[in-house]
Amino acid sequence: xxxxxxxxxxxxxxxxxxxxxxxxxGFGKAYEEIGFAAIENHGISQDLINKYYGLVEQFYxxxxxxxxxxxxxELAGQRGYTSFGREKAKQSEVADLKEFWQxxxxxxxxxxxxxxxxxxxxxxxELPDFNETGRQLYKSFENSGRHLLRxxxxxxxxxxxxxxxxxxxxxxxxxxxxxxxITQEPKxxxxxxxxxxxxxxxxxxxxxxxGLQVQDLQGNWHDAKxxxxxxxxxxxxxxxxxxNNKLKSTTHRVVNPPKEKWHTHRYxxxxxxxxxxxxxxxxxxxxxxxxxPLQYEPISAGEYLNERLIEIGLKK
Numbered sequence: 001x002x003x004x005x006x007x008x009x010x011x012x013x014x015x016x017x018x019x020x021x022x023x024x025x026g027f028g029k030a031y032e033e034i035g036f037a038a039i040e041n042h043g044i045s046q047d048l049i050n051k052y053y054g055l056v057e058q059f060y061x062x063x064x065x066x067x068x069x070x071x072x073x074e075l076a077g078q079r080g081y082t083s084f085g086r087e088k089a090k091q092s093e094v095a096d097l098k099e100f101w102q103x104x105x106x107x108x109x110x111x112x113x114x115x116x117x118x119x120x121x122x123x124x125x126e127l128p129d130f131n132e133t134g135r136q137l138y139k140s141f142e143n144s145g146r147h148l149l150r151x152x153x154x155x156x157x158x159x160x161x162x163x164x165x166x167x168x169x170x171x172x173x174x175x176x177x178x179x180x181x182i183t184q185e186p187k188x189x190x191x192x193x194x195x196x197x198x199x200x201x202x203x204x205x206x207x208x209x210x211g212l213q214v215q216d217l218q219g220n221w222h223d224a225k226x227x228x229x230x231x232x233x234x235x236x237x238x239x240x241x242x243x244n245n246k247l248k249s250t251t252h253r254v255v256n257p258p259k260e261k262w263h264t265h266r267y268x269x270x271x272x273x274x275x276x277x278x279x280x281x282x283x284x285x286x287x288x289x290x291x292x293p294l295q296y297e298p299i300s301a302g303e304y305l306n307e308r309l310i311e312i313g314l315k316k
Contacts, residue, residue, distance in 0.1 A: 003214065003222040005030040006230065009144070010041035012151050027148070028155030035235040035250030036214050038226045039148070042203075044140045046229070049205050049269075052137050052176070055130045056267055059101060060178040062126060070101075070122050077314040078173065079104050080122035084180065087312055095313070096192045097182065097256070103134045103174040111169055117277045117302060118171065138174045141203050141271035145172075148201060148233060149273070156243065157286065163200075163275075171274040171305065172199070179211075179266035182256060192254035198308045199236035199272040211266060215251040224252070238275070238304065241296050244287035277302030 005026060012023035030037040059067070070081040077087065079102055085095040103121055107113055123131040149163040156162075179192075194215065204212075204226070212232070213221045226232045240249035257264060282298040309315035 004036050004038050004224050005034065006038045006040060008040045009043065009147060012147065024151050024154050027151050031152065031235050031247045035248035036224060037233055038230045039233050040230050042231045043144045044205065044231065048137055048140060052133045052269065053267060055127060055133055056176040058127055059124060059130055066126065070124060075119055076309050078102055079119050087314055098177050098179045098192060100178065101176040103138050105169055105172060106135055106138065107169055113169060114277065134174060141174060142172060145201060145203055145273040166275040166279045167273065170276050173272045173274065175270050175272065177268045181265060182262040194251050194253040196249045196251055197234065197236035197272060198238065198305060199274045200239045201273050202234050202236055203271040203273065204232040205269050211254040211257065213253050213255055238281055238301060241281050242284060244283040244292060244295050246287045275301045
């Protein structure tokens with residue numbers, strides 16, 4: 001983990017200005033130079049994480065016909081189950097070696113949202129605790145992500161609450177990924193090909209096995225596995241776009257294990273923090289300078305997400 005900076009969220013929340021600034025500058029610098037940081041004291045209950053990991057393993061032990069009951073292709077992988085081999089990196093012709101389950105936003109304040117952008121979550125009848133535990137973890141991720149984005153707003157000299165309304169009832173996704181054992185020589189595919197995330201920031205709680213790698217600006221790959229008490233948080237393309245490339249959406253991948261470990265399973269639970277679909281991703285004026293001219297055309301978060309879902313094979 002020497003390559004990935006480690007910062008402590010309790011510094012930001014301490015009420016002490018020196019500690020708060022230490023976090024803001026450390027986290028912001030990590031996002032500007034690398035695009036990844038490991039977060040300690042992130043506020044997400046380890047008991048809740050452990051419980052959901054156990055339930056995720058139980059879900060993937062269900063037989064395929066049962067899991068397929070929860071695959072709704074028309075939802076473009078945004079809710080419920082997505083079967084093995086359906087998603088690929090945007091530049092790849094070969095599908096990733098994974099299956100996954102997705103949980104979307106729970107509108108709890110009565111606000112009316114678009115059914116197209118916010119379809120209902122699917123509930124697994126065979127595992128009742130799976131549904132409620134997923135909801136609790138979703139809300140916990142969302143809360144931690146809000147604090148992290150407030151820090152980023154301050155680093156960018158924006159109002160501290162700049163992102164608050166933009167992510168309230170945002171189109172965020174909790175994804176529970178299963179990389180099954182590898183049974184034969186893959187056709188150039190790895191568990192997850194090199195890619196960048198679509199969203200603002202991604203929060204990842206400890207994966208069950210090694211494999212995550214991060215690429216530096218020189219093209220070198222670095223192993224990236226957080227300690228059990230940490231979460232990994234990285235910049236997504238939406239935040240890179242909003243900041244006109246000031247903050248880096250770093251390329252990363254999940255490589256296959258050594259052949260002697262092909263029989264092993266890998267589980268991973270990232271939370272992709274998205275804004276509301278109508279939020280504009282037009283570059284911040286403060287991030288457009290003579291030395292860093294405008295890089296992107298104006299677009300909304302919903303329009304951008306739709307483009308990317310088509311690129312990665314989940315939508316036509």
